[in-house]
Amino acid sequence: MRSTFLPFSPPLIGDEEIAEVVDTLRSDWITTGPKTKRFEAEFGQYVEAPAALAVNSCTAALHTALVALGIGPGDEVITTTLTFAASVNVIEHVGARPVLVDVEPDTLNMNPVLVEKAITPRTKAIMVVHHSGHPADLDALRALAEPRGIPIIEDAAHAVAARYKGRPIGSGNNPAAFSFYATKNLTTAEGGMLTGDPEFVERCRVISLHGLNREAWKRYGKEGSWYYEVVFPGFKYNMTDLQASLGLVQLRRLEAMQSRRRAIVAAYQREFASLDAFQTPIARPEVEHAWHLYVLRLWPERLNMTRNQFIEELKARNIGTSVHFIPIHIHPYYRDKYGYKPHDFPVAFDSYERMVSLPLSPRLSDQDVADVIDAVLDVAATRV
């Protein structure tokens, strides 16, 4: 057994990131400036986005997109119950109603058949989450959304470097929101990126920074660069050049980090796929999985142990884990406001009760990976 605790998802920050941050600190510009511009351009190019806007979180990107789409009170936004609170909180922020749907048993992504049933005349957007980094069935969702003129917003927090039918997530004209939170595949500590149609993204740029019309000073050139106009009561969602410094270096390392993630996943799959106590994650043939998470689902009867006990046993063996996610509909705010019962979304709830996310980070050494495998196999072997 390992002697030190293995955290669930430690960030991989190297000397290059540190040097780039120090370079910014020593420069004349520490907040949104040249490095943020460069990060937007390079990230946009990487995901083949029509346009990109750097912000200070994925939550900010999602909120900004909803505001820019004009979604508000009386409107409904369809999304998955198996997501992080941020995806759904922002729908509440704009005063709209989140309409939750259940997930597909294999991918844990929003089930398009159930999305169709949830559509009403008040549906103003479908917010899809690419759970774990496995792209959702975008073609099925587009077939529902496009004829009805309903926009699709992608919560791509897990999906940097993911591809659906050969196209990178973020390459579409619809809004896609990426997260650079500390645990994500590419991190700026906190940060996010909104991609989409260039005209839409420029509107979001205004909304994301106090509603300042930055074109104003150009139109009123003689009055100088001090001049601005507030055209909307916007937000303070801009990314700093300190964050962009991290992002620029992380982006250059992303392919190598992704290949390390894939190697770790392959090692887990080799060991766990044949055991009857576990349901291992899958990747459909038409996708490139970003492998943000490795979500193992247990068969508690076969393991003779609950998920919570399994997590405690791993913790006792110095292995950190997590759960993605506690379904939205069982959180007190949403449960009470909308009267949800746990089994209203049976696939998500059942999966939640059986799931555990194992450590997955390019930071893990071969020994770390071997320690995780040994611990899981050891716990599985102790079943009575």
Ligand SMILES: *Cc1c(COP(=O)(O)O)cnc(C)c1O
């Ligand atoms: C991390 C995460 C977010 C929020 O990202 P932030 O950058 O922390 O705002 C949103 N949705 C999902 C599915 C996430 O995992």
